[in-house]
Amino acid sequence: MIKVSKLQPEQAIDRVVVAAGDYYIKVVKAGQTFRILDLEGNQAADTLFYNANNPAERYSAMDTLREQGNIYLTAGTRLLSNEGNLMLDIVADTCGRHDTLGGACATESNTVRYALEKKCMHACRDSWMLAVAEHEEFGISKRDITHNINFFMNVPVTPDGQLTFEDGISDAGKYVEMKAAMDVIVLISNCPQLNNPCNAYNPTPVEVLIWE
Amino acid sequence: MNNNVLYEDEIPGGAHWSMLMRQGTCLRLIDKLGGANVGMLFYNPSNYLERYNAPDTLKCQHTFKLTHGHCLYSDMGRIFCSIIEDSVGWHDSVGANSTKKSVAEKWGEHSYQDYHNDWTLNGHDSFLIELAKYGMNARDMAANLNLFSKIAVDENGNMHYETDNSKAGNAITLRFEMDTLVVFHTCPHPMNPAIEYPKQPVIYQISKAAAVSENDECMNSRDENRRGFKNTQLYNIGCGCHD
Numbered sequence: 013m014i015k016v017s018k019l020q021p022e023q024a025i026d027r028v029v030v031a032a033g034d035y036y037i038k039v040v041k042a043g044q045t046f047r048i049l050d051l052e053g054n055q056a057a058d059t060l061f062y063n064a065n066n067p068a069e070r071y072s073a074m075d076t077l078r079e080q081g082n083i084y085l086t087a088g089t090r091l092l093s094n095e096g097n098l099m100l101d102i103v104a105d106t107c108g109r110h111d112t113l114g115g116a117c118a119t120e121s122n123t124v125r126y127a128l129e130k131k132c133m134h135a136c137r138d139s140w141m142l143a144v145a146e147h148e149e150f151g152i153s154k155r156d157i158t159h160n161i162n163f164f165m166n167v168p169v170t171p172d173g174q175l176t177f178e179d180g181i182s183d184a185g186k187y188v189e190m191k192a193a194m195d196v197i198v199l200i201s202n203c204p205q206l207n208n209p210c211n212a213y214n215p216t217p218v219e220v221l222i223w224e
Numbered sequence: 225m226n227n228n229v230l231y232e233d234e235i236p237g238g239a240h241w242s243m244l245m246r247q248g249t250c251l252r253l254i255d256k257l258g259g260a261n262v263g264m265l266f267y268n269p270s271n272y273l274e275r276y277n278a279p280d281t282l283k284c285q286h287t288f289k290l291t292h293g294h295c296l297y298s299d300m301g302r303i304f305c306s307i308i309e310d311s312v313g314w315h316d317s318v319g320a321n322s323t324k325k326s327v328a329e330k331w332g333e334h335s336y337q338d339y340h341n342d343w344t345l346n347g348h349d350s351f352l353i354e355l356a357k358y359g360m361n362a363r364d365m366a367a368n369l370n371l372f373s374k375i376a377v378d379e380n381g382n383m384h385y386e387t388d389n390s391k392a393g394n395a396i397t398l399r400f401e402m403d404t405l406v407v408f409h410t411c412p413h414p415m416n417p418a419i420e421y422p423k424q425p426v427i428y429q430i431s432k433a434a435a436v437s438e439n440d441e442c443m444n445s446r447d448e449n450r451r452g453f454k455n456t457q458l459y460n461i462g463c464g465c466h467d
């Protein structure tokens with residue numbers, strides 16, 4: 013569902029541009045709203061959420077999907093934790109559909125999906141591994157790296173059970189916005205994937221904005 | 225198949241168990257009465273951080289449903305096991321688990337104190353109990369399989385639980401391509417709309433697998449799986465498990 017936000021970028025309290033292949037890790041407080049802005053279009057932002065006060069509680073893709081009875085995320089979706097609690101509400105979305113079934117790219121899964129000799133190409137999971145290694149203060153390790161959201165990615169499922177990867181439906185300037193219902197750690201890998209149309213084979217920066 | 229069964233047992237509905245399966249063995253699960261559900265997770269017994277990864281399994285094979293010819297992947301690009309036989313046709317890997325709360329809301333509370341062996345366990349707590357035996361907890365839980373259950377998706381993305389997906393006698397055989405800790409429960413699928421808490425028993429049989437042939441269905445079902453087998457072969461060489 014397309015829903016435009018009334019928030020103005022000039023009033024944001026924090027703005028960070030995340031280059032493709034980099035990570036973003038920051039706490040968004042309960043009641044704050046944050047936006048991921050696709051600056052140049054067709055970029056996948058692989059995102060995980062943790063309860064900032066107890067990172068063992070984390071975003072659960074499958075609980076979120078089952079409880080809303082639909083496999084696509086958009087405005088109106090309640091992002092649930094593995095304990096069934098509301099973590100964030102998607103309050104605005106100018107893209108219309110986001111994926112949470114496809115997971116993130118990893119060097120190992122890249123060998124399966126593309127070619128064994130691509131094993132050393134940069135991947136989202138490596139960005140997350142570096143993020144948790146450089147930020148031990150958040151108490152997150154590989155154990156906690158679970159099934160993520162792929163903002164701006166389009167992964168349709170057919171009635172006969174096929175999973176397909178379609179060209180992105182995002183474009184330069186499209187965004188998704190969430191309001192936090194608890195203090196959350198936001199962990200994003202801005203996807204470096206070069207082998208797949210999820211980034212139009214050209215990974216580009218995203219911007220993350222936070223409002224009080 | 226049945227004549228080389230090394231071990232056979234039955235797990236009642238609404239229960240849980242775990243066991244180690246060695247590379248080169250098969251686990252055949254049989255839905256005894258129809259309508260069973262088996263929640264299942266896999267871990268590498270040498271490194272529990274390597275675990276079943278539903279998104280990788282689905283995206284590597286461009287599938288939402290799981291059936292014969294599919295491989296079940298770890299997060300490390302390796303194949304825990306291949307589905308070499310399946311008379312069900314569709315197994316779920318997105319519905320996740322029932323919880324104490326969801327079971328109580330749907331079917332009422334049936335505590336152990338009041339009901340003894342007729343209590344109504346939930347999938348989430350079942351996994352917690354089995355994982356704790358290996359020093360793991362909720363942080364180690366990944367999206368699980370729900371064998372014998374089907375969630376279909378319409379053109380708009382709406383999810384539907386299909387009743388009567390699995391009939392009495394339907395079976396699935398998993399051939400293990402590497403050593404695997406198998407954790408499972410027989411609690412109902414969280415989207416099962418049954419009026420009564422379903423307690424459907426499952427028979428399981430363990431046998432030695434035939435060697436993987438050049439024209440193996442699972443290995444050759446797509447290029448991705450050929451590469452997944454290659455990755456698993458490298459791992460097994462490192463373990464000294466290679467033929």
